[in-house]
Amino acid sequence: MSSHWFVGVDIGGTTIKLAIIDTYGEIITKWEIPTNTEDEGKRIPIELSKAIFTKMEEINEPKEKLRGIGVGAPGFIDMDTGLIYRAVNIGWTNFPLKDLIEVETGLPVVVDNDANLAALGEMWRGAGEGAKNLLAVTLGTGVGGGLIANGQILHGVNGMAGEIGHITSIAKGGAPCNCGKTGCLETIASATGIARIATEKVIGGITSSELKEVFNREGKLSAKDVFDAAKNQDSLALEVIDEISFHLGLAIANLANALNPEKIVLGGGVSKAGEFLTTSIQKHFEAYALPRVVEGANIAIATLGNDAGVIGAVWLIKQKINK
Amino acid sequence: MSSHWFVGVDIGGTTIKLAIIDTYGEIITKWEIPTNTEDEGKRIPIELSKAIFTKMEEINEPKEKLRGIGVGAPGFIDMDTGLIYRAVNIGWTNFPLKDLIEVETGLPVVVDNDANLAALGEMWRGAGEGAKNLLAVTLGTGVGGGLIANGQILHGVNGMAGEIGHITSIAKGGAPCNCGKTGCLETIASATGIARIATEKVIGGITSSELKEVFNREGKLSAKDVFDAAKNQDSLALEVIDEISFHLGLAIANLANALNPEKIVLGGGVSKAGEFLTTSIQKHFEAYALPRVVEGANIAIATLGNDAGVIGAVWLIKQKINK
Numbered sequence: 001m002s003s004h005w006f007v008g009v010d011i012g013g014t015t016i017k018l019a020i021i022d023t024y025g026e027i028i029t030k031w032e033i034p035t036n037t038e039d040e041g042k043r044i045p046i047e048l049s050k051a052i053f054t055k056m057e058e059i060n061e062p063k064e065k066l067r068g069i070g071v072g073a074p075g076f077i078d079m080d081t082g083l084i085y086r087a088v089n090i091g092w093t094n095f096p097l098k099d100l101i102e103v104e105t106g107l108p109v110v111v112d113n114d115a116n117l118a119a120l121g122e123m124w125r126g127a128g129e130g131a132k133n134l135l136a137v138t139l140g141t142g143v144g145g146g147l148i149a150n151g152q153i154l155h156g157v158n159g160m161a162g163e164i165g166h167i168t169s170i171a172k173g174g175a176p177c178n179c180g181k182t183g184c185l186e187t188i189a190s191a192t193g194i195a196r197i198a199t200e201k202v203i204g205g206i207t208s209s210e211l212k213e214v215f216n217r218e219g220k221l222s223a224k225d226v227f228d229a230a231k232n233q234d235s236l237a238l239e240v241i242d243e244i245s246f247h248l249g250l251a252i253a254n255l256a257n258a259l260n261p262e263k264i265v266l267g268g269g270v271s272k273a274g275e276f277l278t279t280s281i282q283k284h285f286e287a288y289a290l291p292r293v294v295e296g297a298n299i300a301i302a303t304l305g306n307d308a309g310v311i312g313a314v315w316l317i318k319q320k321i322n323k
Numbered sequence: 324m325s326s327h328w329f330v331g332v333d334i335g336g337t338t339i340k341l342a343i344i345d346t347y348g349e350i351i352t353k354w355e356i357p358t359n360t361e362d363e364g365k366r367i368p369i370e371l372s373k374a375i376f377t378k379m380e381e382i383n384e385p386k387e388k389l390r391g392i393g394v395g396a397p398g399f400i401d402m403d404t405g406l407i408y409r410a411v412n413i414g415w416t417n418f419p420l421k422d423l424i425e426v427e428t429g430l431p432v433v434v435d436n437d438a439n440l441a442a443l444g445e446m447w448r449g450a451g452e453g454a455k456n457l458l459a460v461t462l463g464t465g466v467g468g469g470l471i472a473n474g475q476i477l478h479g480v481n482g483m484a485g486e487i488g489h490i491t492s493i494a495k496g497g498a499p500c501n502c503g504k505t506g507c508l509e510t511i512a513s514a515t516g517i518a519r520i521a522t523e524k525v526i527g528g529i530t531s532s533e534l535k536e537v538f539n540r541e542g543k544l545s546a547k548d549v550f551d552a553a554k555n556q557d558s559l560a561l562e563v564i565d566e567i568s569f570h571l572g573l574a575i576a577n578l579a580n581a582l583n584p585e586k587i588v589l590g591g592g593v594s595k596a597g598e599f600l601t602t603s604i605q606k607h608f609e610a611y612a613l614p615r616v617v618e619g620a621n622i623a624i625a626t627l628g629n630d631a632g633v634i635g636a637v638w639l640i641k642q643k644i645n646k
Contacts, residue, residue: 132480133479149472152472154472154583156585157455157456158615158619161456161472166580171569171573181611250494254577257483257490258468258485258490260479260483287504288494296481
């Protein structure tokens with residue numbers, strides 16, 4: 001047998017992404033199955049295993065070619081045992097995910113947080129370009145993060161490391177956050193936060209703006225509306241983006257002064273704004289990070305998209321087996 | 324030979340601290356020699372070696388009992404090679420400290436930043452109580468830090484990790500910092516910062532305060548004056564401490580949301596204020612960190628004092644040899 005393969009799995013609330021991936025991180029084949037949340041998600045390990053071995057038959061490859069499975073899961077995870085304390089949108093409580101998949105497949109399994117695995121994926125095969133000190137920031141409906149130092153994911157003492165969406169950007173009088181606090185970075189730099197800030201400014205009495213026209217027509221604004229208007233040099237949209245970039249640049253600079261990352265990778269839906277966003281964040285980042293920290297760091301947009309999780313999962317199981 | 328010993332060295336601008344330490348981190352004997360900065364510090368490796376072997380003769384122990392030397396040094400260090408790029412207050416430029424001490428002593432040597440080693444010392448034998456995820460904050464003339472995650476010091480891509488004194492606390496209109504930026508945590512929470520804030524408030528027109536009396540008598544205020552007056556319930560002093568604790572608690576909470584440490588250890592001269600300070604910081608920390616992060620974290624005062632560096636240095640060389 002000339003080469004080994006691994007399986008990357010990324011379990012979400014509605015679908016499970018799967019991929020067979022070679023030892024260099026190249027995807028051989030990838031597919032999705034629905035997440036079966038019936039019976040508190042109990043059948044997921046069996047369905048996963050079936051899906052993997054059926055796929056190997058389909059592509060006429062021996063299952064012995066598979067060396068291990070990396071799994072990204074949502075919720076609170078005990079990284080040592082692969083136990084999911086609680087994953088609300090799937091229904092798991094104290095669910096021994098790692099053990100169950102190992103029993104079903106006979107393969108070694110490693111489980112980690114989905115945001116962390118996306119960061120590892122970008123480190124290995126994406127915008128991180130192998131940087132062993134990397135800060136991944138996911139700007140989506142919320143703001144998430146993954147921290148890699150010395151080539152390892154940071155988990156912290158109880159699996160909470162990387163919660164950079166809940167860094168406080170506005171200490172007093174900030175908008176309420178889902179976490180119960182106020183003024184979190186997530187209330188500003190998420191897609192939801194960007195839409196909120198733009199809407200407040202439009203309602204606040206601006207007289208002329210492309211964004212106001214969109215708002216009057218649609219009755220609401222999205223983050224995409226803001227970036228579209230900004231590309232047309234709409235001054236209100238530019239003001240909103242500068243405000244968001246200021247808070248992102250400051251939070252990233254403060255983290256970077258502590259962590260000294262080589263790569264800062266921005267992912268998630270909002271990051272599709274691309275260079276427009278990175279240029280603006282870079283400006284504020286440089287104002288607040290130490291010069292030597294700025295020198296060492298490069299801000300880039302994530303390149304793997306939805307594949308980051310399964311690729312990172314494979315990196316992790318590969319590392320574990322090689323140890 | 325029933326047991327091995329190690330040497331811990333902590334090189335400062337005026338004195339070098341040395342200690343012979345056993346494999347459990349107990350100090351057998353400790354002493355100091357002056358830092359010889361003549362000739363751009365060239366003679367330091369030789370003088371160090373002589374001091375170590377002379378001490379072993381003095382205490383009638385064979386030098387073969389020593390297994391390795393851990394060295395804390397100031398300045399910018401290449402951790403892999405133990406080369407000091409630059410240490411201004413000693414005179415070193417591109418100085419191969421590790422290699423030179425290894426040649427002189429015949430023992431394996433590891434070199435790291437002095438603030439990092441103090442954090443490791445507290446982790447191993449001090450307030451950290453073995454916590455493998457630890458944030459050390461040194462409140463002295465400046466504000467320094469050491470970050471430990473998964474039991475390893477974080478260095479970052481170019482040795483700058485842990486520069487938490489330069490986290491920006493006041494984004495606009497803050498006081499100037501030695502680093503060239505403004506509003507850094509160091510401008511607020513260092514001994515110098517505390518004295519500055521108190522002085523500004525006294526000059527700002529406060530009418531009645533113990534601190535004002537001290538200022539009128541001495542012509543200046545120190546951080547110690549502020550803590551002394553606060554213990555007498557002086558309202559201005561309490562206001563200053565609340566302001567400082569707010570910024571420290573917020574900065575620590577933001578870092579803790581990212582790093583999820585088990586222990587947050589406060590060291591340096593200002594930390595001598597003790598429980599008074601930790602209680603105040605804890606209050607603000609709890610307001611800004613996620614509940615599960617607060618649950619996992621314990622704020623404590625450093626217990627090793629000046630021994631933290633040599634003990635941490637020995638932990639590091641012991642780890643390296645055991646690998």
